[in-house]
Amino acid sequence: MPCVIAAHAGYCAGVKKAMETAFQAAREAREKGIPCYCLGEMIHNPQATFALHELGVIRVDDPTEAKEGIILLRSHGVGPQVYAACSAQGLDIRDGTCAYVKALHQIVAASEMPVLLIGERHHPEVQATAGWCRTECRVIENIEEAKALPPMEKALCVCQTTYPMEAWEGITAILAKKIPGLEKKCTICLATARRQEAARELAKKADAMIVVGSKMSANTRKLYEACLALCPRTCLVERAAEIPPHFGNI
Numbered sequence: 001m002p003c004v005i006a007a008h009a010g011y012c013a014g015v016k017k018a019m020e021t022a023f024q025a026a027r028e029a030r031e032k033g034i035p036c037y038c039l040g041e042m043i044h045n046p047q048a049t050f051a052l053h054e055l056g057v058i059r060v061d062d063p064t065e066a067k068e069g070i071i072l073l074r075s076h077g078v079g080p081q082v083y084a085a086c087s088a089q090g091l092d093i094r095d096g097t098c099a100y101v102k103a104l105h106q107i108v109a110a111s112e113m114p115v116l117l118i119g120e121r122h123h124p125e126v127q128a129t130a131g132w133c134r135t136e137c138r139v140i141e142n143i144e145e146a147k148a149l150p151p152m153e154k155a156l157c158v159c160q161t162t163y164p165m166e167a168w169e170g171i172t173a174i175l176a177k178k179i180p181g182l183e184k185k186c187t188i189c190l191a192t193a194r195r196q197e198a199a200r201e202l203a204k205k206a207d208a209m210i211v212v213g214s215k216m217s218a219n220t221r222k223l224y225e226a227c228l229a230l231c232p233r234t235c236l237v238e239r240a241a242e243i244p245p246h247f248g249n250i
């Protein structure tokens with residue numbers, strides 16, 4: 001049976017860059033005999049985390065747990081107070097923040113207007129982005145919250161980079177009716193949407209689909225569910241060894 005790899009499969013550009021930064025820093029720390037820390041998990045992928053761990057990378061949840069050496073910041077980005085805390089610890093920062101997330105930080109930091117940030121309130125990217133706002137920042141998770149927003153004269157509206165486009169369009173349509181001076185900047189990165197679209201196209205035609213990714217990743221789960229809806233013979237695995245025996249026998 002021929003095996004077809006979906007277009008856009010693999011790491012997005014942001015995660016690829018973050019992992020390259022991490023491996024380079026880990027090797028450098030090893031050569032210099034200094035510790036290399038990672039603030040949180042570099043990416044939600046157990047194999048990648050294990051590979052970094054094997055290279056000596058130590059996970060910390062707060063910069064104060066790190067003592068000198070290199071510290072890796074992941075692609076989700078962090079707020080300015082985290083950079084300050086890393087510097088205060090004397091750490092050499094290696095920044096894996098995705099360029100799209102960095103651009104979002106710059107947009108909100110430059111805003112003179114209140115910021116309406118559409119996204120998941122507890123997502124690290126949203127929390128970090130809120131930290132870059134110099135004006136009032138309100139997070140809006142869904143249509144109900146957009147409807148409940150008190151009247152405002154003007155605001156800048158931006159979005160979590162991985163938020164679905166339909167949700168952005170629905171929420172901003174409501175906000176536009178309520179806020180006369182609403183400025184919208186769509187900061188969605190299309191990498192996730194492109195992956196889902198390519199996987200759906202393949203799932204429509206394929207006899208079976210194998211989704212490879214972390215079971216802990218929300219993006220991978222969404223990809224799996226999208227494929228399963230179109231191709232009942234879909235499995236989600238983290239490693240080749242997890243593919244069920246006889247899976248390919250139709």
Ligand code: F3S
Pocket residue numbers: 012013014015075098099100101161162189190191192
């Ligand atoms: Fe990836 Fe950056 Fe987009 S991490 S999903 S390229 S926002």
